[in-house]
Amino acid sequence: MDWMPELIPNWINGEQFPAASGKEFDNLNPATGERICGVASSETPDVSRAVEAAKEAQPEWAALTPVARGDLLREVALKIRERSEHFARIVSLETGKSFCDALGETDAAVEMGMFVAGEGRRSYGRTTTSAVPNRAAMVVRQPLGVAGLIIAANTPIANVAWKVFPALLCGNAVVLKGSEDTPVTAWAVGEVFHEAGIPPGVLNIVQGLGPEAGQPLVENHDVDIVSFTGSAGVGRLIQRIAGERLAKVCMELGGKNPLVVCDDADLDVAADTTILSAFSNAGQRCASGSRIIVFNAIYDKFRDMLIDRTGKLKMGPSDTDDFGPVINAKQLASMVEAVEGARESGATILTGGKRLTDDEHKDGFYMAPTIIEDARPSDAISRDELFGPITCLYRVKGFTEAVELVNDSPFGLTAAIHTKNMHRAMTFMNEVKTGVISINGATYGSEPHMPFGGLGQSGTGWREAGTEALDVYSDWKTVYIVHDPTDV
Secondary structure, three states, X not given: OOOOXXXXXXXXXXXXXXXXXXXXXXXXXXXXXXXXXXXXXXXXXXXXXXXXHHHHHHHHHHHOOHHHHHHHHHHHHHHHHHOHHHHHHHHHHHHOOOHHHHHHHHHHHHHHHHHHHHHHHOOOOEEEOOOOOOEEEEEEEEEOOEEEEEOOOOOHHHHXXXXXXXXXXXXXXXXXXXXXXXXXXXXXXXXXXXXXXXXOOOEEEEOOOHHHHHHHHHHOOOOXXXXXXXXXXXXXXXXXXXXXXXXXXXXXXXXXXXXXXXXXXXXXXHHHHHHHHHHHHHHOOOOOEXXXXXXXXXXXXXXXXXXXXXXXXXXXXXXXXXXXXXXXXHHXXXXXXXXXXXXXXXXXXXXXXXXXXXXXXXXXXXXXXXXEEOOOOOOHHHHXXXXXXXXXXXXXXXXXXXXXXXHOOOEEOEXXXXXXXXXXXXXXXXXXXXXXEEEOOOOOOOOOOOOEOOEEOXXXXXXXXXXXXXXXXXXXXXXXXXXXXXXX
16 A cells, blocks of 8 residues: 555654664554554653653644634544545554444544534633622633543544544643554544644654553653543553652543343334444444343343344444454454353353354454353453453343442443333433433444543543543633722
8 A cells, every 4th residue: 555654653743753663563454364564663762752742842832722723623624534535444454344334433533623623712711700809710721731642443543533632622732652453543643633734743643562652651750641541450550650640640441331121122223222232343342232231021032132133243344244353363362261251150152252263254353243141240251341242131120120230330431221211211310320321222322522431440530522521631720810990
């Protein structure tokens, strides 16, 4: 591919560089196992150089008005939209998802950029009264400084947009650590920012592995905020490291998301929605439906409906397939091991549970869509996020038991319920401890103007997307102005 370099470099201070050490690693197509390109394997010197460039560029960027910053971000979003098919091909190549799905993801990234750009004209503060005569009181936003952003590979261009656009709008300079599994996407976005005229050093993109490039970014004392999307285990490590220097930390750490099917639900709608929640994007969503809680009265019928629908799913990278591979061989091996552990603990594998090894799929990283029943709520398969096309069925007597099981989780990201009973729906909304609730819908489907995040091990309380993202990437400054009405 003529448009892509043989080695994906770093973007630092408006220029492209290999890793200072000269090290690199291979980027593989998960649908075929074939090498796509080499990637700069950055380490502490590269990260330090990027942070230094960001720190130097940030004051001048922050001096621009929010409107001016928003105008540039809008230009970037429009350029991505003009090249949406180009970006979709990159995303499809790196993730193995279909071109159609990758195009939808690219469109979502554009929408995020357009929404955030518009917030440049709505960077509201607050004015109020003071108890002191002749004194005005107001609150205004101020940037934090340098933002260190670390993203996941599941929806790579959308993940870039969710963090980079609001961080820049708020007047911060950025060092983005691209996912090691989707480096081309991050590099290509950097190219568009460069063409749109982003000042050198305002957006820096460092490629590399987590321990070698991500950890130095978290440890760097000139990074004022760390925003991370990924696993709870890595999130805990980031919290400890950044907490030592009292840096601000925003984390979205995934979930073990429940979908409840009541005895009055439209079962066809519920079954279709469950399949999408559990298996779309190969289950690689932080909001995927991995715990399906079904009323006893309709359990057997609903289970058979799910097995039947799952048996008709097609796995592959084309637009005629339902979902593609998981992102890498390590993730695939972990999923297979987790399912085998569930089997050994007494659970029943209703369908799937293994790697696909037929001629069509053997070279890629394909996990068969898997449905498990008879797992205990305390089992690892019920409590650990697997980030793959694996879901568990649970039988409950009724609504009260369903809500108790929903809340019996270390995570609290999203939850859904399918019912025609408004009273059940409203009670569910009030009693379930999650950041997002869906009534008669899927467990996923966040929109750019709405806050997204969760409780417990699903995050640290901040919300990205929506205007709430501005609270992540800026801070408040209280201002008092004293005047003398006699001196006029």
